[in-house]
Amino acid sequence: xxxxHTNYGDVSLELDFEKAPVSSANFLQYCRDGFYEGxxxxxxIDGFMIQGGGMTADMQNKPTRDPIQNEADNxxxxxxxxxxxxxxxxPHSASSQFFINVADNTFLNHSGKNPQGWGYAVFARVxxxxxxVNKIKGVPTGRHGMHQDVPKDPVEIQxxxxxxxxxxx
Amino acid sequence: xxxxLISDLHLSPERPAVTRAFFAFLENQTDDVEALYxxxxxxxxxxxxxxxxxLARQVIAALKKLSDSGVSLFFTHGNRDFxxxxxxxxESGATLLPDHHLAxxxxxxxxxxxxxxxxxxDADYQKFRRRYRHPLVKFLLRHLPLKKRQKxxxxxxxxxxxxxxxxxxxxxxxxxxxxxxxxxxxxxxLMIHGHTHRPYHHYMAYGERLVLGDWHQQGWYxxxxxxxxxxxxxxxxxxx
Numbered sequence: 001x002x003x004x005h006t007n008y009g010d011v012s013l014e015l016d017f018e019k020a021p022v023s024s025a026n027f028l029q030y031c032r033d034g035f036y037e038g039x040x041x042x043x044x045i046d047g048f049m050i051q052g053g054g055m056t057a058d059m060q061n062k063p064t065r066d067p068i069q070n071e072a073d074n075x076x077x078x079x080x081x082x083x084x085x086x087x088x089x090x091p092h093s094a095s096s097q098f099f100i101n102v103a104d105n106t107f108l109n110h111s112g113k114n115p116q117g118w119g120y121a122v123f124a125r126v127x128x129x130x131x132x133v134n135k136i137k138g139v140p141t142g143r144h145g146m147h148q149d150v151p152k153d154p155v156e157i158q159x160x161x162x163x164x165x166x167x168x169x
Numbered sequence: 170x171x172x173x174l175i176s177d178l179h180l181s182p183e184r185p186a187v188t189r190a191f192f193a194f195l196e197n198q199t200d201d202v203e204a205l206y207x208x209x210x211x212x213x214x215x216x217x218x219x220x221x222x223x224l225a226r227q228v229i230a231a232l233k234k235l236s237d238s239g240v241s242l243f244f245t246h247g248n249r250d251f252x253x254x255x256x257x258x259x260e261s262g263a264t265l266l267p268d269h270h271l272a273x274x275x276x277x278x279x280x281x282x283x284x285x286x287x288x289x290x291d292a293d294y295q296k297f298r299r300r301y302r303h304p305l306v307k308f309l310l311r312h313l314p315l316k317k318r319q320k321x322x323x324x325x326x327x328x329x330x331x332x333x334x335x336x337x338x339x340x341x342x343x344x345x346x347x348x349x350x351x352x353x354x355x356x357x358x359l360m361i362h363g364h365t366h367r368p369y370h371h372y373m374a375y376g377e378r379l380v381l382g383d384w385h386q387q388g389w390y391x392x393x394x395x396x397x398x399x400x401x402x403x404x405x406x407x408x409x
Contacts (some may be wrong), residue, residue, distance in 0.1 A: 017371040025204035089276030089396050103345045107376040116356070118280050 002031055002129065005159040006041075009132035011100075013083060013124045014042040017169060019092070020123035023085050023094070026068045027123065030169055032097050035062065039096075041155040042147065046137045047103055050155075051086050057154040061145055064095035076122035077153035080105050081133075083124040083141035091118035100126060102137045107122045171201055172274050174391040176208035176283065176363030177383035179249065179335060181326055182224055184213075187213060187384045190406040194388060195231050202240055206272075207263075208363050208381065209247025209283030213323055216318035217311050218256035229261045236262025246269065247364065248285045248294075251302060252310060271355055275393040280357045284364030284380070287343035287351070294341070308346040335383060345373075352376055361399070370401050 004011045014017075030036055030053070039062060041052035055061055070091045077133035078101045080083055084092035099120075110119035119132050126133060144150040175314070180188050199205065209257060211228070236242045242263040246253060258265050270281045300306060331340055342365050357374035361379055368382030368389050379401055382389035388406050391398045 019400065024349060045372065103370075104374050106374040114278075116358075143400075146394065148398070 001163040003161045011129035024124035049099040051099035051148045071121040072119035078108040080123045081126045083122040084122045172393045173354030174206040176381045177210045178214040183214035204241040206243045210249045212250040214322040215250035215252045232261035247283045264280045275397045279359040285346045288341045289344045289347045291341040303357045
């Protein structure tokens with residue numbers, strides 16, 4: 001179990017090492033490196049998803065490791081409460097950014113191995129703190145330079161704790 | 170690498186502030202724009218490509234200046250300006266698009282349309298549309314004497330303003346079923362349209378739908394920059 005301690009409360013999640021081994025290992029490594037501490041949820045859209053894990057409060061991108069393989073064809077659906085890897089339009093461009101689905105976003109699911117159908121890889125699920133996610137999804141947002149839907153007051157991941165259960169992962 | 174989309178300006182001689190705002194938009198907002206899509210109802214009424222009226226001529230000239238500067242210009246018919254034809258396209262440098270057009274913008278497949286075809290609940294309108302969009306009917310309309318068509322347009326615009334025909338309450342909203350069906354048919358997860366005068370960025374289980382607003386006290390456009398998600402933007406229109 002991994003807990004994201006944010007300024008709105010704690011969100012706990014379980015990684016799916018079986019169905020999303022690459023994405024789970026990648027996320028766990030960023031957690032171990034302390035990477036997510038000091039990053040914000042920079043793109044928050046109520047009724048859709050909250051996205052973060054890549055930018056600091058002043059909207060600077062943190063340098064990441066290499067991108068990973070897209071595991072969206074693992075059969076896991078982008079349902080409310082799941083976490084998926086964010087990426088650009090290049091199917092295999094995910095690195096550190098992830099998002100938490102706050103609706104059943106069927107259109108993000110894998111439908112084929114082509115640029116339009118690749119979809120977004122679900123790799124984890126919120127096990128506790130969905131009420132915190134729901135608080136975050138409702139915060140006031142606006143434009144910030146190139147970006148839209150940026151929370152007016154930063155929603156920050158202040159600390160990340162990893163349970164002993166993942167010690168051997 | 171930026172694309173802009175607009176619709177529903179309903180330009181008419183009775184609303185000069187909107188016309189001015191449109192010209193300012195073309196001048197100021199199109200600096201590193203590679204394409205501008207006009208998704209219908211640019212004009213409140215269009216009586217034919219032979220219209221000598223100053224508004225028609227000025228708009229065509231402004232669009233030509235834009236397309237000459239290297240911006241690709243695309244036009245989809247609305248329910249008001251469905252009579253726009255090949256001559257307009259030639260003179261303005263625009264490419265006329267079909268009712269439903271599949272494009273690739275910002276690295277994504279997107280379906281572009283005016284939006285009136287989604288209002289399947291409005292049976293009367295859909296019947297009217299089938300009749301008036303018929304090539305034979307359009308041919309006949311085009312060949313009515315210009316004076317007759319000018320008179321028809323003046324009457325039409327007066328009646329339309331009295332009836333508040335452009336207020337969103339008086340325009341039926343889209344049918345969710347029609348939206349879902351069309352997006353499935355074209356296999357898109359993103360749809361952009363106007364017509365309903367209900368600007369909004371909808372997130373649904375099966376995809377995103379961005380709706381442009383009509384230009385009245387505010388102007389509206391959608392901006393797709395590089396691979397960033399499309400944004401819906403509004404700005405105030407000064408009365409004078």
